Amino acid sequence: MGGPALPPKENNLFKLIVKSYETKQYKKGLKASDQILRKFPEHGETLAMKGLILNCMDRKAEAFELVRKGLKNDLKSHVCWHVYGLLYRSDRDYREAIKCYRCALRIDPENIQILRDLSLLQAQMRELVGFVETRRQLLTLKPSHRNNWIGFAIAHHINHEPAMAVNILDAYEGTLEEDFPPESERYEHSEMLLYKATVLEEAGQPEKALEELAKKEEKIVDKLGLREHRASLYLQTNHVAEAEEIYRKLLDVNPDNYLYYEGVQKCLGLAPNGGIYTSEQVQKLEQVYNDLCKKYPRSAAAKRIPLDFLEEDAFKAAFEQYVRPVLKKGVPSLFSDLRSLYSHPRKVEMMEEVFLKIVTSLETSKTFPGSSDVESPSTYLWTLYLLAQHFDQRRQYEKALSYIDQAIAHTPTVIDLYLVKGRIKKHAGDPVAAAALADEARTMDLADRFLNSECVKRMLQADQVELAEKTAVLFTKDGDQHNNLFDMQCMWYELASGDSHFRQGNMGKALKKYLSVEKHYNDMVEDQFDFHTYCLRKMTLRAYIRMLRFQDHLHSHRFFFRAATSAIRCYIKLHDSPPKAVAEEQEAVIAGLPAAERKKMRQKLRKAEAKAKKEAEEKAKEEIAAVVTSKGGKKATHVSRPVDTDPDGDKLLHVEDPLSEALKYLRLLQEHSADALETHLLAFEVYFRKGKKLLALQAVKKQLVLDPSSPDVHRCLIRLFESLDKQPKPDSHADEIIHNVIAMERASLKELGSKSLLDVNRDFLEAHGDSLKHRAAAAEISLLLSPEAKSEAIKIVEDSSEDHASSFEKQWRATSKKWMASQGLCSCTSVVGDFFQRCSCCIKVVSTLCGIVPLFNIF
Amino acid sequence: MVCVRQATFDDLLDIQNINAVCLPENYRLNFYINHILTWPRLLHVAEDNRKIVGYVLGSLDEELSYCHGQIASLAVLRTHRNRGYATKLMRAAEQAMRDVYGAGSVSLHVRKMNNAAFCLYSKTLGYK
Numbered sequence: 001m002g003g004p005a006l007p008p009k010e011n012n013l014f015k016l017i018v019k020s021y022e023t024k025q026y027k028k029g030l031k032a033s034d035q036i037l038r039k040f041p042e043h044g045e046t047l048a049m050k051g052l053i054l055n056c057m058d059r060k061a062e063a064f065e066l067v068r069k070g071l072k073n074d075l076k077s078h079v080c081w082h083v084y085g086l087l088y089r090s091d092r093d094y095r096e097a098i099k100c101y102r103c104a105l106r107i108d109p110e111n112i113q114i115l116r117d118l119s120l121l122q123a124q125m126r127e128l129v130g131f132v133e134t135r136r137q138l139l140t141l142k143p144s145h146r147n148n149w150i151g152f153a154i155a156h157h158i159n160h161e162p163a164m165a166v167n168i169l170d171a172y173e174g175t176l177e178e179d180f181p182p183e184s185e186r187y188e189h190s191e192m193l194l195y196k197a198t199v200l201e202e203a204g205q206p207e208k209a210l211e212e213l214a215k216k217e218e219k220i221v222d223k224l225g226l227r228e229h230r231a232s233l234y235l236q237t238n239h240v241a242e243a244e245e246i247y248r249k250l251l252d253v254n255p256d257n258y259l260y261y262e263g264v265q266k267c268l269g270l271a272p273n274g275g276i277y278t279s280e281q282v283q284k285l286e287q288v289y290n291d292l293c294k295k296y297p298r299s300a301a302a303k304r305i306p307l308d309f310l311e312e313d314a315f316k317a318a319f320e321q322y323v324r325p326v327l328k329k330g331v332p333s334l335f336s337d338l339r340s341l342y343s344h345p346r347k348v349e350m351m352e353e354v355f356l357k358i359v360t361s362l363e364t365s366k367t368f369p370g371s372s373d374v375e376s377p378s379t380y381l382w383t384l385y386l387l388a389q390h391f392d393q394r395r396q397y398e399k400a401l402s403y404i405d406q407a408i409a410h411t412p413t414v415i416d417l418y419l420v421k422g423r424i425k426k427h428a429g430d431p432v433a434a435a436a437l438a439d440e441a442r443t444m445d446l447a448d449r450f451l452n453s454e455c456v457k458r459m460l461q462a463d464q465v466e467l468a469e470k471t472a473v474l475f476t477k478d479g480d481q482h483n484n485l486f487d488m489q490c491m492w493y494e495l496a497s498g499d500s501h502f503r504q505g506n507m508g509k510a511l512k513k514y515l516s517v518e519k520h521y522n523d524m525v526e527d528q529f530d531f532h533t534y535c536l537r538k539m540t541l542r543a544y545i546r547m548l549r550f551q552d553h554l555h556s557h558r559f560f561f562r563a564a565t566s567a568i569r570c571y572i573k574l575h576d577s578p579p580k581a582v583a584e585e586q587e588a589v590i591a592g593l594p595a596a597e598r599k600k601m602r603q604k605l606r607k608a609e610a611k612a613k614k615e616a617e618e619k620a621k622e623e624i625a626a627v628v629t630s631k632g633g634k635k636a637t638h639v640s641r642p643v644d645t646d647p648d649g650d651k652l653l654h655v656e657d658p659l660s661e662a663l664k665y666l667r668l669l670q671e672h673s674a675d676a677l678e679t680h681l682l683a684f685e686v687y688f689r690k691g692k693k694l695l696a697l698q699a700v701k702k703q704l705v706l707d708p709s710s711p712d713v714h715r716c717l718i719r720l721f722e723s724l725d726k727q728p729k730p731d732s733h734a735d736e737i738i739h740n741v742i743a744m745e746r747a748s749l750k751e752l753g754s755k756s757l758l759d760v761n762r763d764f765l766e767a768h769g770d771s772l773k774h775r776a777a778a779a780e781i782s783l784l785l786s787p788e789a790k791s792e793a794i795k796i797v798e799d800s801s802e803d804h805a806s807s808f809e810k811q812w813r814a815t816s817k818k819w820m821a822s823q824g825l826c827s828c829t830s831v832v833g834d835f836f837q838r839c840s841c842c843i844k845v846v847s848t849l850c851g852i853v854p855l856f857n858i859f
Numbered sequence: 860m861v862c863v864r865q866a867t868f869d870d871l872l873d874i875q876n877i878n879a880v881c882l883p884e885n886y887r888l889n890f891y892i893n894h895i896l897t898w899p900r901l902l903h904v905a906e907d908n909r910k911i912v913g914y915v916l917g918s919l920d921e922e923l924s925y926c927h928g929q930i931a932s933l934a935v936l937r938t939h940r941n942r943g944y945a946t947k948l949m950r951a952a953e954q955a956m957r958d959v960y961g962a963g964s965v966s967l968h969v970r971k972m973n974n975a976a977f978c979l980y981s982k983t984l985g986y987k
Contacts, residue, residue: 187960222900222959253954256947258862300861300942333907333939337861340908416938447973450937453880475883488885492876520888527889535896543868543899547892550868557872 006043010036017049021056029053044074048083055087063087078108085117092526094121098130112141119151123532126552128159146172147536150192153199154541158548162203169196181219188539190221195541197229206236224253231263240267251292255299264288277309285309307341316350323354323386324368328375330382332416335389342393355390359383381411388420397428415441415451422458431462442471449475453492460496463504468497489520491559498566507570507579508653514570515652517563518665524554556672564665568682571655571662575689579653662686677706677713684716688723693738696720697745704751711777714764718757718781721746725757758785765796775799863947865955866902866914871895873911874904881934894918894931900959901928903951905935905944912939917952919960928956928965940975946983 006014013032020029033050036043047070055063067087071080085100101118105111115138122131135155139148149172157165169192181189193216200209210233213226220226227246234243244267250260265271268288270281277285285306292302303322310318326334341347361369362380388404391397404421411417422437438458442451452475459468472493476484485493498513528551535544554560646652655661666686669679683699700720703713730736746752752760761781768774779796782789866874871891879885894916895902901917913935920927930952935944956962967986969976980986 224955224958225900254863254951256861256863259864304861329941331941333912333942336907336912336938419938448937449883450881477883487887488879489875489887490879490885492880524888527887527892530889531892531896534893538897540896540899543896546868547896550871559872 006036006040010040014046014049017046017053021049021053024056026053026057042073044070044072045077045079046070047073048077048080052083052086055090060091076107078104078111078114081107082111082114082117085114089117089121094125097121098125098127110137110141112138115141119155120529120532123155123158123548124529128155131155132159132161143175149175150539150541151536154536154544157199157202157545162199165199166196166203166205169199186219187221190219191539191541193220194222194225194229195545197233198542198545201229201233201236206233209233210237224250235263235266240269243267251296255292255296256301258301258305261292261301261305272309282309282311282314286314304337307338312346312350315347316354319351320354320358323358327358327382327386328379330378332382332385334382335386335393339393348394352390352394355383355387359387377410381407381414384410385417385420388424392420392424392427395427397424400424401428413444415444418444419451419454422454426458426461431458432464435459435462435464439471446474456493457496460493460500463500465497465500465504468500486516489523491517491520491563495559495562495566498563502566502570506649507574508649510649511567511570511652512646512649514563514567517559518567521555521557521560525551553672555668561669561673561676564669565678565682567665568662568669568686571658572682572685572689574653574655574658575662659686659690674702675706677703677710680706681712681716684720688716688720693720693724693742697742701745701749704749708751709768709774711768711771711774714761714774714777715781717749717751718761718784721752721757722784758782761785861942861944862906863903863944863951864906865900865951866895866904868895870902870904870911870914874902874914874916877911877914877934877936878932881936882932884932891916900955901952903948903955905939905948907939912936913944913948915948915952917956917965919956919962920966925964926960926962928953928960928962930965930967933967945979949979949984 005011013036016032017029017036020026020032030050030053033046033053036046037050040046048067049070051063051066051070054060054066064087067080067084071077071084074080081100081104085097085104088094088097088100098118098121101114101121104114105118108114115134119131119134119138122128122134132152132155135148135152139152142148149168153165153168153172156162156168193212197209197213200206200212210230213220213230213233217226227250231243231246231250234240234246244264247260247263247267250257251264254260262271265285265288268284270277270285270288272281289302289306293299296302306318307315307322323334338351341351357369359380361367362375362383366374366380368375384403384407388400388407391400391403401421401424404417404424407414408417408421418437418441422434422441425431425437426434435455435458438451438455442448442455445451452471456468456472459465459471472485478484494513494516498510498517501507501510501513528547531544531547535541535547555564662682663686666679666683669676670683673679680699680702684696684703687693687696687699697720700713700716703710703716707713724742727739730739747754755763761778764781765775765778768778775796779793782796783793786792871888875886875888875891898918901919903915903917904911905913913933915933916931918929918931920929930949933945933948935948953965956965967980969980
């Protein structure tokens with residue numbers, strides 16, 4: 001230790017401080033530290049420890065101050081550095097914490113506590129090489145501790161060295177007695193053995209893995225896991241007979257796990273190649289599944305899987321056999337079960353034939369076709385219900401509504417009917433009716449939260465935000481809707497809410513919701529911190545590795561994707577049409593008033609502002625008071641609620657540089673959702689506006705790789721080069737380099753080559769003349785490139801061939817004609833909005849339109 | 860396509876979502892992470908066309924001296940009822956408790972008013 005050592009009395013007090021900190025007796029610790037400081041006010045380590053304790057009492061600013069002071073007084077104290085690191089860690093500043101720990105270790109390189117803390121941070125930050133080294137040191141210092149062996153092995157494993165990990169585990173096992181483990185550690189030891197087999201598999205040694213499992217079988221507790229792993233390993237090592245045997249045994253236990261069926265198929269060489277089966281395979285599969293169905297008569301999977309590989313008549317027959325008993329039983333999720341079949345147009349036709357035959361037969365004779373058993377009325381009801389969903393899927397909304405209305409007339413008490421009707425209405429473009437129906441369903445069973453959630457969702461889709469909030473409150477704890485839904489990470493609600501605000505043009509509130517989702521993901525990444533120690537203790541190692549990998553791709557999850565893409569869109573909008581400052585808006589209002597009233601209005605506004613500010617302060621004080629009183633009764637680990645200084649997202653709305661904010665989220669998307677076209681479409685929009693030509697070009701190139709025929713990609717491509725062509729000649733050396741690079745890239749893009757942009761557009765139109773969406777894109781581009789040739793652009797849309805347009809496209813065409821005729825002027829947002837209301841089309845249309853509107857803002 | 864299988868890490872966010880939509884007792888994600896890291900074999904999901912439609916969280920009562928299982932939470936989307944998912948999930952959980960941990964008994968809590976759940980547990984599954 002640096003500075004002068006403390007005399008014995010103070011030394012004992014210091015030990016007391018440390019003990020008090022460890023046992024969370026903070027007041028005691030503070031008292032002891034103050035006693036020392038009275039006599040030795042500059043003692044570095046005491047100051048640091050006092051700071052550490054204050055930090056645990058939520059007095060963060062004071063804590064940091066004291067620790068820094070202590071450190072300054074005693075730079076050579078590993079205790080001070082360690083404490084400083086702990087403070088940073090509690091603040092989630094892991095990089096700084098690591099630096100501090102390293103300093104501490106330079107002074108006291110064999111301090112196990114510091115090494116352990118460092119290893120946690122390194123695992124958290126995925127500093128894999130450092131993690132391995134630290135765990136090696138821990139093992140060297142204390143080889144008697146089981147966790148140090150396991151920890152070292154794990155470090156190698158996640159550092160992509162599975163073979164090394166196996167060696168460590170072998171060495172560890174070598175230190176154990178023959179009769180290990182004792183009864184109390186059977187489960188943990190078993191987990192370690194299963195983990196070892198997993199690592200062997202990843203090291204490319206499936207045979208060795210099998211050997212291990214065989215040798216250690218009696219010590220393995222998780223028999224089910226053992227079987228599943230063995231089966232997979234047998235498959236990998238081509239022991240198909242053994243594998244098949246195990247999969248069949250697994251089916252005996254759970255004939256509803258389609259992974260086992262897939263396993264059996266693989267063993268028999270009957271797995272599909274790219275989703276396609278040969279006709280020989282189909283024949284064999286039929287036989288296999290006939291047997292399986294007989295063996296497991298209650299398994300739904302055994303009956304359903306054949307519908308995927310059967311074709312034509314065989315399919316039709318099996319399909320009818322499958323559907324009948326389910327209709328009899330009255331299962332609302334039948335359609336959901338069949339939905340994957342709808343990507344095969346031929347199967348869709350056959351399904352429709354079967355449905356219509358059944359419904360007619362039930363209508364006329366209350367029997368299934370070819371049967372004489374009279375069915376109960378509910379069979380007819382569920383058939384109508386199924387048909388409604390079927391036509392909804394085929395976008396024939398009038399037919400769908402007709403069927404569901406018949407169903408409701410037949411049995412008005414069945415709640416599911418209203419949910420489906422709501423869904424149809426929403427698809428048909430009437431979200432308000434959908435919300436009303438969902439609400440009706442909700443009132444039929446007020447104790448069911450699912451119905452409440454569905455209703456809230458529909459209300460948000462209909463932009464009835466206040467009503468939605470009031471409804472959601474019925475199920476939240478303590479009726480505090482906003483905070484509770486946030487605390488419980490209800491992301492479906494936040495996304496739906498954000499979408500509604502976005503549609504209504506409230507970017508601030510929308511951003512608030514989207515960024516809440518982002519915060520949840522940050523919290524989730526943080527959550528893993530405690531588990532680095534926990535999993536070593538519990539020895540659930542396979543699960544631990546999976547957790548690390550799960551965390552690594554956490555941000556590719558669909559909720560985050562939606563939140564990030566939506567937030568970027570908000571920022572783009574804020575860039576394109578910046579919000580007026582509040583003062584400006586008020587001035588505009590005042591200017592519109594007659595002179596006499598202006599002074600009054602100014603006073604009124606000022607009063608209102610002062611009042612709002614006071615109310616916010618009062619509320620904040622109340623919240624803090626509530627937290628303080630509740631903390632008294634709760635554990636010391638209770639986190640106080642930070643006061644929300646921006647409840648309506650005003651600060652977010654008035655952010656200085658929206659595009660830079662957007663970039664933060666864009667980077668995460670580029671890292672975790674690089675295969676999504678939308679990522680690169682948004683990347684283009686951001687870089688284009690920022691004038692980053694090369695990055696914009698890079699984004700377009702990535703788009704072309706993912707989907708060269710997409711109309712959105714076509715738009716980006718032409719817009720980019722149209723803008724680049726208009727640029728003045730490069731005057732600086734750097735600009736010239738960029739210019740040359742772009743020229744080279746342009747030549748290499750096969751979509752462009754050396755063609756003029758107009759020609760590119762013409763070729764695009766020719767290649768995709770059948771699709772209205774593509775024609776619309778071509779029309780826009782035509783207008784962009786030759787703004788005078790408006791009639792030509794309109795003609796492109798009008799010429800869309802009647803035969804190839806689906807019903808939804810037909811509607812879209814009719815209304816887009818009107819819109820194109822209005823010349824798509826700059827301030828057409830209101831026209832577009834109005835247009836959308838009149839045009840009852842799906843969401844797809846809206847997103848296409850949103851792509852169009854900013855384009856025309858360029859004029 | 861009905862499928863009842865062990866839950867993986869990638870299912871956790873979906874499990875949380877179903878819980879938030881269907882039940883008033885909700886948890887933050889680290890509750891689920893903790894659960895799957897403590898008793899990895901006692902979480903099961905029901906899947907329909909690669910979409911999670913139900914789940915069961917089982918656990919063990921560590922305080923008792925004998926091995927006793929518990930059902931911490933179970934939910935199936937309302938749109939997917941009457942297909943036996945809940946029964947299958949419960950049986951999968953019970954099976955795992957028996958096979959992996961050697962549990963001899965299992966208990967759970969249910970609201971008296973929740974008729975459907977009460978029938979499931981008492982009549983179909985034989986709880987007393």
